[in-house]
Each structure stands twice: as C-alpha cells, then as structure tokens.
Amino acid sequence: MLSDVAFGQYYPVSSPVHRLDPRTKIVILIAYIVMIFLIKNFVGFVLAGAFLLATIIIAKVPIGSVIKSVKAILFIIIITFIINLFLHKEEGAKVLFDVWLLNKITDKSIKYALFMALRLSFLVFGSSLLTLTTTPVSLTDGIESLLTPLKWIRFPVHELALIMSIALRFIPTLMEETDRIISAQKARGADFETGNFLKKAKALLPVLIPLVISAFRRAEELGDAMDARCYNGSKNRTKYKKLTFKFRDFISVFITAAVFTAVIFANIYLGGIV
Amino acid sequence: MDIICNGLGFQYSKKTEFAKYALKDVSLTIKSGEFFGIIGHTGSGKSTFIRHLNALCEVQEGSLSVGEIDLSPEKKKGKKKKEYKKRLKDLRKSVGMVFQYPEQQLFAETVFEDVAFGYKNFNEKPSAEEVEAAVKGALSLVGLDYNLVKDKSPFDLSGGQKRRVAIAGVLVAKPSILVLDEPCAGLDPAGKTELWALLHHLHKTTVETIIVVSHDMNDVAKHCTRVAMFSDGTLKRVATPSELFDDTILIEESGLEVPVTAFIKNELLKNGLEIKTDYTDDNFVEQIVNLYKSRQV
Ligand SMILES: Nc1ncnc2c1ncn2[C@@H]1O[C@H](COP(=O)(O)OP(=O)(O)OP(=O)(O)O)[C@@H](O)[C@H]1O
Numbered sequence A: 001m002l003s004d005v006a007f008g009q010y011y012p013v014s015s016p017v018h019r020l021d022p023r024t025k026i027v028i029l030i031a032y033i034v035m036i037f038l039i040k041n042f043v044g045f046v047l048a049g050a051f052l053l054a055t056i057i058i059a060k061v062p063i064g065s066v067i068k069s070v071k072a073i074l075f076i077i078i079i080t081f082i083i084n085l086f087l088h089k090e091e092g093a094k095v096l097f098d099v100w101l102l103n104k105i106t107d108k109s110i111k112y113a114l115f116m117a118l119r120l121s122f123l124v125f126g127s128s129l130l131t132l133t134t135t136p137v138s139l140t141d142g143i144e145s146l147l148t149p150l151k152w153i154r155f156p157v158h159e160l161a162l163i164m165s166i167a168l169r170f171i172p173t174l175m176e177e178t179d180r181i182i183s184a185q186k187a188r189g190a191d192f193e194t195g196n197f198l199k200k201a202k203a204l205l206p207v208l209i210p211l212v213i214s215a216f217r218r219a220e221e222l223g224d225a226m227d228a229r230c231y232n233g234s235k236n237r238t239k240y241k242k243l244t245f246k247f248r249d250f251i252s253v254f255i256t257a258a259v260f261t262a263v264i265f266a267n268i269y270l271g272g273i274v
Numbered sequence B: 001m002d003i004i005c006n007g008l009g010f011q012y013s014k015k016t017e018f019a020k021y022a023l024k025d026v027s028l029t030i031k032s033g034e035f036f037g038i039i040g041h042t043g044s045g046k047s048t049f050i051r052h053l054n055a056l057c058e059v060q061e062g063s064l065s066v067g068e069i070d071l072s073p074e075k076k077k078g079k080k081k082k083e084y085k086k087r088l089k090d091l092r093k094s095v096g097m098v099f100q101y102p103e104q105q106l107f108a109e110t111v112f113e114d115v116a117f118g119y120k121n122f123n124e125k126p127s128a129e130e131v132e133a134a135v136k137g138a139l140s141l142v143g144l145d146y147n148l149v150k151d152k153s154p155f156d157l158s159g160g161q162k163r164r165v166a167i168a169g170v171l172v173a174k175p176s177i178l179v180l181d182e183p184c185a186g187l188d189p190a191g192k193t194e195l196w197a198l199l200h201h202l203h204k205t206t207v208e209t210i211i212v213v214s215h216d217m218n219d220v221a222k223h224c225t226r227v228a229m230f231s232d233g234t235l236k237r238v239a240t241p242s243e244l245f246d247d248t249i250l251i252e253e254s255g256l257e258v259p260v261t262a263f264i265k266n267e268l269l270k271n272g273l274e275i276k277t278d279y280t281d282d283n284f285v286e287q288i289v290n291l292y293k294s295r296q297v
C-alpha cells in the first residue's frame, strides 16, 4: 500500500530532543553538517558518532528507523564510494591494486572513499533525526523564523513557509487519493504491471489525470476557504505557538559547540590521516 | 456466482506498529440473485470487505471465493502466479465495483472514451463496432442520451451526470455482480430515488447480484433482500431487513439509526399500539391504515 511509505516520518514520543526549539535543532543540524565535512581523521568520526548516538538515545527514537533512512540514498553513497576509490589522487600514496585502464587504488584513496561514504551517511542520519523528532509544522515554523532576516530584502518568507507546510500537510491526503484512484482503475481492468516502459507510463494516465484534477480542486477550495477567513500573511499576524528558547536550548547548543571544538582539536593535533 | 467467505481477516499496514484489524473472522455467503445490503458505523470495515471481492485487498486470513474463482492466498504463489493474474482479470470483469464518489475516477477526454476504457481492458482487441455497441448499451442503462453526451468532456457534466457516466464505465464490462460503496452519497433526493430505481432495473435485467453499502437505513429497509451488519471489523449479524430492524437495541448499540418506520413503530409500541411490519414504506402505511380502521370499528 502506498501509504505505508514513511514521509515526514515524525516519531511521536516525548523526549528532551522533541521538546527542543525547532530553530535550535536546525542550527545544530547545520553545525553538525559543517562539522562532518571538516573531519579529517577517524577520531573525529568517533566523536561525531558518539554525539549522534547520544542524541538518538536521548530522543528515544528506535535506532533502526535512523539507520533505515540511509536506504534512500544508498545508491548515491555507493557511487560516491566507487568514484572516490578510483579517482582520488594524492602524493605519496601506496598503490594497493593497479586496476588496468581505470586507475590505481591506493591506501589513501580507500580511506578517502570510506570517509566520503561515512560523511554522507552521517549527514542522512542527522537529518532524519531532525525529521523524526520535529513535526513538519514546527519545522516550517522554525525555518520561517530563521529566514526572517530575508524579509528585509522583501523575500516572501512567510508565504514560502506557508507553501511548505501546506505541501507537507497534503502529502498523506494525496497518497490516500492515489491509492483510491488506482483501486478504482484496477477495478475497471487497468493493468499497471505488464508491458514495456512506455506502456506502463501510458497506463498511469488514468491515475494521474484524476489526481491532478483533484489536486487543483483541493487547491482552489483551500484558497477559497482561506480567502473567506480573510487570511493574509501580513506583518501583524500572530502565532498560535510562539517559539521561545528555553534553558535546554542553550545547553544543547553548548554541547554541540563542545563537540565541534573537540573535532577541530582532533584535526589540529592528530592531523589528517587522509 | 455465489460469494463465500470463511474466517476472513485483514490488517492494514500489517507487520508495522500501526497494524490493526480492519476485518476479523468474517464468514458470510452471498447467493447469486440477492440484493444485498451492508451496513455499519464509520470505520467498521465495510469498504475493506468489499475491496476483497475485487482482489484489491489480498486475502490475509481465512478464505474467499467468488463463483469459481478462489482468492485464498496459497493460490497465487510460484507457478500459479500467471494463472492467478488471468483469474484476477476474470474476477474484475464479473465483479463490477463502484466506489464512493466514482466520478473522481473519470479521466478521458470524452465520455465515450471513459466508458470504453473498461471494455477495452477486459476484452481482447474489440472491434470499433463492438466498443460502440457496448458504450451505447451502458450509457442507455444509466439513462443518458448516447448522442448527446458521447463527445462531451466528462468534466463538463453535472455531478449527477458524472456519477452516471462513472457507473456506465463499470457496467460496460457487463458484470454479473455489482458492488456499490455508498452510491447515493452527495446526491439530492430525486437523484437518490433515480439511482435506486436504476439498481432495481439492473437487478431485474443484466446484473445478477447487487451488493450495496449504505448509511441510510430507510433505503436498506426498502430495497435490500438481506443485510449484513458490521461493527469494529466483525460481522455482527446477517438477516433480512425486517428481522434486523426488529432488533432495535442491536442497531442502536452499533451507533446506527433505525429506519423511520421502525422508529414510529417503537413509539407506537410505547403507547400501547402494536403493529407488525417489514419496515418498507408501503407495507408500513398499510399496517397503520389497518390499525386505524380496526380501532374505529
Ligand atoms: N488505507 C488504509 N490504511 C490504513 N488503515 C485503513 C485504510 N483504510 C481503512 N483503514 C482502517 O480500517 C478500518 C476500516 O475501514 P473501512 O474503510 O473499511 O471502514 P468503512 O466501514 O468503509 O467506513 P466508512 O463508513 O467511513 O466508509 C478503519 O479503522 C480505518 O481506519
């Protein structure tokens, strides 16, 4: 069933990480991503891994659901690994395998490729931890608040956030609708499984057309409903849930900063193994 | 074609933390020729049950067969897979399924194309004349003028007309069992009456068995020969409407309303007036008149 696909995969439990201000979590995620790209040696990865693991435990999310998130980009990770394995060149590297025509695999290229794969995985782990612990609504609230400076150059921040939250809100609805229309056309004998690519693509038309039509209808209805309530995103608009920084936000920023510094120190004192 | 199911059970999102039984241990036989009603409160599993009849839900527990076609899980494994797909097509051809708000499945540029969709899917390379004859027949069954609507875009029709086109798109395959999920939802009273008249007409002419999910107990009392009542995924009772609505307590416990006739009968009973009725409007009026006359004497 389509609706089994986890989208905006919020994991509803109560934990200190869930209760953090979304802005804090976004900023920490950005810092974390910068950090994993600065890492030069395995000690750095151990630090980042420990940081990640501790967050997962505090957040009370199942570790499996974090690891599962990597599946979506596994292909990209493998490609990156292979490309780096063959193409990474560095002075003084020891050749391990000399693959004819392709390139030489050296001890350094193995490490470099491994680091790249680790970085990408860590990136996905961290991001999925954010979506697992933050509802889509507070996530967009956080993004809107962080983008506020852009309002000075007349960038429609509020509208952008609104579009995001509406889109997120309608993903499950559209999935359900797709399911329904697929059932209805299957009952009329539509076959989505046999035939070549072109035939399969054509078979999707009886699903896509009603889906697009209903999406437009929904958009229009939603627009009318908002108009009827005189909705506008002007600057005097207040929020139902006000975002406020709490003590725990400062603590977590502090901890992140500490880990970040430790990684930098590890880089300086242990040097890059790569 | 009889429908026989035994111990049918189904869970959505099976094997995840969201798994929950939508159907549990449903055993039911629907005989060929019945005008069968399915009632139950919202979320009681009615739609899930009828999805099984078209193999849109795979049988997870128990067994289900529709006519000759056995839909039990072991029948689609390994070598039998190809044969199973063929059976699936046969099944969907003989069991027509009209979903709730069927007009939302319309997609083609013209009414003709949309109605022909099912016919072309179910028949190997039909000739243009065959398709035209089938579409003509289906549109006239639902009471639409073929020449008037065939070239129109289905999206330019009124709501009631759209629904007729959608139903024609199902009837075009000439199913022997027709399953409808709340076909009257969103229709005005006149539209409802017409739709029920259409169903009766179909039942008399081309369609052997009609299975209809309805929330309107008045309609159920009036039209169905037998009724199945679902509650929380289980089958609570299968009976004729008059047997079922005699059991007012069961109906109300299940969060349903009794038909108006049953309501009046109960109110009369509270005032010491007892009548016997099968809850159809005509019979009910007759009984009241009889009662009135007998009192006057
Ligand atoms: N696609 C789905 N995914 C997960 N759960 C579902 C899905 N469809 C239905 N359910 C659940 O299965 C149960 C039975 O639903 P079903 O649609 O069969 O009820 P229903 O009797 O048709 O209700 P209604 O009268 O509202 O149409 C409900 O609890 C519902 O939440």
Ligand SMILES: [Mg+2]
Residues within 6 Å of the ligand: B046, B047, B048, B181
């Ligand atoms: Mg339903």
